Amino acid sequence: MASRLAACEACRKAKVACDHKRPACTRCASNDRAGICIYRTTPFKRKKVESSTPSLQRSPSRLPTAQASPSFTPRNNPYPNPGFLGSSSHVAIFNQISPQDYHISDPYHASESDMAMSRYTGEHILLIQGADILRQLLNTFPLDAMKDFVNFWLATGANLALAEPFTEKCTENMTRLFSSISQEENWHLAYAQRLTQNSREPLQFSSDSDIDSFAAQFLDQKFRWESLGIFLSAVSRATIDISFFPSLFKTEQDQFVLRKLSTRLSDVALDIALSLDCLNDLQLILQYENFIVHTHVDGDQSYHSWSRLGDVMSSIFALGYHENVEKTKPPIPGFLAELRKMAWAITYSADKNIAIFLGRPPRMSKRFCHFQVPMSPTDSGQDSNTLDARYVAIEWDSDTPICYRSGMRWATLCSALKEDILELLREKQRDNFNHEVSIIRQKAESQWAHLPPQFRLSGTLRECSGNAFERDILASIRLDQLHVLFLLQLSLLDTLTEPDPSILDISDQMLALVVEMILLRDQLVNSGTGLVWKIAHFGLPAAGIILLSMLKQHQRLTDARSSWSKTILNLGIFVAQVQVGSIVRRGDPNYALIFKATQTMERFLDSVHRDGIQTPTQVPQPGEGSDDWAAFFSQDMCDFETDFWENLAYHPSLLASDASLPAI
Template sequence: MEPQPNAAPSSVPRRRNGRQQACEPCRKRKLACDHSLPSCQRCRRRNAEAGCVYLITGTASGSAARRSTISPRAVPPDRHAPPSARPSPTRSPSSSGIEGSREESPAPMSPPTSGCDSPGYLGPTSFSAVFAEAGDQFASPSAAQQQHPAYMANAQQWTPPSTGPRGRSELTVGAESTPAASTGICPEKMEDYIRVLRSIPPADIGELLYNRNYSPMDGWVRPAMMHIIASIWGAFGEHLACRTRKSLAAMAELICANSSKALDEEIHEPQDWLASFSGRNLRWESLGIAFVVYAFGAMEYTPAEYAAHTRQEGVDAVDPRQLMLIYKECAIKCGEFCKEYGANSLLLCLSYKNGALESMVSSDTSLRNAVMMSETTALCLYLGMHVDPAQDRADKKPSISYEARRRLFYGIMVLDKAAAIVTGRPPLLNSRYISTKLPLDLTNEELMGSRSGLIEAAARLDSNGWNLNPAITPVKYMRSRIDSVLVRDEILEIALGGPNVRPNHEQLVRLKERELRQTAQMPEVLVWKPENVYDQRISPMELFGKVMMRLEHLQNMFFIERLLGRTWPLQSSAHGSTAPTLPPSISAELLTVSVEIVTLTVTLWMHRDRVAGVQRDFQWLVGSPAPFSHGTPLLYHMPRPPAASFAWSCSDNPNTPRPRGGTTPPPPSRDPT
């Protein structure tokens, strides 16, 4: 018979050949064990007594009947199953593992050792770089061969050891051990899995939410999101149609098994790349991305619009805001589910989109958003995304995996700089440490065709990676925005620097010239003209891109002019004018930029019907706080002109918004508070 699970062994168990069993740490490392109790001397010297356990095998014949037991001190308290769910000694797990997951707790597992954790990306100053660079100079041949793959080949994905559906290392008891004894999922986690899977919307609603959600600032591959959503119902339609506990548990087991496998980051064919995380290969990361898409789509609807589109009225009506919050929490849960399996670019994409969604729900200044953003940037650096994916690869030709990672990284960087501007806190990513190339200006259709077609399309780009086709693409907008973000990164270094960082006039002048030069070289399709807002031939995404790129430029100029005012104050008038003098740090250029910022922001808000579908991406412009509202207080420092002069200036400036009645609005009055 087997010993009781909670009883520590009184003597060291023996193997079939009669020899004493080694403890698990010594056995895994193939080291000699002294077989002492309660822990061996080697584990005591390593201060790892909690992990020093001896596996006790049962005497029943057959590999399926074998069970493994460890000391209770090796099991974390939260992993103990309730007494009612403890396994019966005579009951064997079901072949599917579903029924057993409801009635049995998983076999106790030893805690993972530190050697199971991936070190992530290791750069040139890491501990492994010393061994890799020294090479054969070491006396020990084995030391000369120690080359960490993350440093030598820039490998960004760790291949985990054999894991079960719970993401923990499987215990192997002898050569005849079977994984069927440890495929069950603890009841608490299974309940979480089922709750998330029950929240998947019907296929038609999912497609509706996807089509409603469209943003030029998506930092990934949009067709991949649609493929994930469609593949969920294509592969698991039977499970989601009935939504019984048994069917959803089977679906959860398969997703857990897929998530426990390392994601292949070196797939270059688009269809193979999509198949690696969708359909029957669905992972928690990809399901979380689908929930984020659902949440963004629900955010775009008003209750009346959603009821009209879904034909749900009366008691069946659903508040899209509450629906968005449900999808948002499901996306966060999916991220938590897959963290224990290891990190990959898909998890980073989910973390990035969760952070973007959280910033819209609780604002950029909230603690929750700050924590999520810091976690995203930490994961980004952990995976080595700041280093170009093709830098140390033999195959440097364009591929879907390379471009997806480049888009993702710069999407995170743009979000990081936007948060730094809003909060006034230092950004978490610095351009000084970035070697990732800009994503190529390719359409999603060219990217998702075939690799040969992708290479041909890349060959038609100019030397800087720009598409000669004047049509607007998400990457064209992203590339132009990154140029402004890189300038803003240097602005933030000066503006947020410590007391030892003083604004330098020459440096700021060079930044200003660089910003003006980049704006002049911007693709024509992204150049803003006042008459664009009335041109119905311009698509909502193109119009939004034009306005946003102009605001990006004005924002940089706003901060540069403010810093220039600190280094080169304006002098008083030499003619003794009695007109109100401006504060020393406010120049005429700064006021001009401020007027255009406020005017353009109001223009976009007044014509928000022209950008239906992306309103969630510009609502923060007129919120509080908002980075573009910095120019408003400066308008109070302008000398107030006579009414006739103000009316003439409004008629001369086509950017100035006019009331529908045709009369000239009065100048803004100063708030007495």
């Protein structure tokens, strides 16, 4: 006798026949209702009457009926997925005893009582919260307009750096999935349940899989919370780069609301996906893009951004992508190996740059990782992609295009050198310090020499013939190279208050390039790091060293530089652009850092215009307050944040120039 089959929820409520096809029955598919064609997990089991939790009783109007409420199981197995277990783990020891256990063929299956233990009210509410935000977003902003908005943003050349292969696919599939959002009162709950069911499914692939077959597992009717999160990350990023899109927003307030809703729903989508304990490549991609969104929304100094980067690194290690991904058993397809290399490389690079920017320890050491970078986009297979113990520079194909992956390769190579410099700064008293600095400098110069000519910015940015995206990435590559040299020279200084001519020349080049990017900002497209990040990470340290040099005015510096006019002009442009609000405005997350630095620059420029640059005899001598001022500075040579600029503002020369100037 054939077993009894339950109708889907849509057919059951309409009291019509259902042919029970999955993922969507014929009736729902033909009526464009496939997205809400949901089958209950236990359709013939009578539900027990349970008392509501206090939090549910407080807002009954926002909750679904008992039949429409999505059943949310946070994990299919209450025992956590251990992820990657390395050579020091107990598994490695037991594998020596039982080699057949390398691949477990009969995993433990949780009992019904175990499964019941894994259902938590808090996670159930998380799903309802995601459904509510989804309804609010799509009821406030038209879905078609959001899709056009993201496509317009993509047409400028911008994209999500790691999710680049899937951004457009996830955007196109949004309208296919949400085609009947107004036909059911609780459509948002039905969609939330469908997204959750799909997110539980593992992503399957074999050694001969291609990227299209891989993506098909999280598109169309298999859309997941991760897919939704990638689309929403693109929406949030687009609101940063595009200030006016009439079909969505015409005012800053509406723009802020869209950014807030899309970011919040992206957060919830990620939280739900992670709660399922099914960590995979797509979740890792969403984690990284969500971190980048928060650097724009909360700021580069925000603890929220910092902690989310830590979560990305935790997932990298849990998935084992810090190991050689090409030796994964069983073998994985080439596109997936490259995707995992990119995930490791871009996270490693972000860790080093954020650590330097914030003056905090890096959390991802290449000592415990297999250092690997993605192949060049030409995919010739001829270039080397792993650094050996001697740190031989990676070879590049001469026809390598300028793209996200190329920029990622270069940023990772520079980050490896930055990690070496950070280790040197921790032990400046070592006997061979100068020798190791010389070795790192040789490596940096060798890496630059191995770059294809089209990647080396030799003249001004205005002279580049490439498009807006290519200009931005060329500037980023040059700034990373200068930053390595800057940090090397910084490590040789005994104190920040006495910069030498070498670091001054490097600072001049960095500041000039950042100022040129400010002036050409309408002709540039975010190629992985935004303009505000380049200003804070590269421009402010360079400007700080230049101001210290001008204030100190040693005779040898004066002799080496006959004129400061161009440098003063660049400082003036920087200050003017900040003051008019073209870079950051009050309320922006990085406003405080940049504005305080600008105030100090302005005080210096005012003193120059009134009195000219002081001669060495005019600088306060030891015993007149200069020693006390120098003592304000932190011993951390990489610290150029707010405290640096506050301390610099109290230089005796600036205080003496005009007593009426307000202190910072």
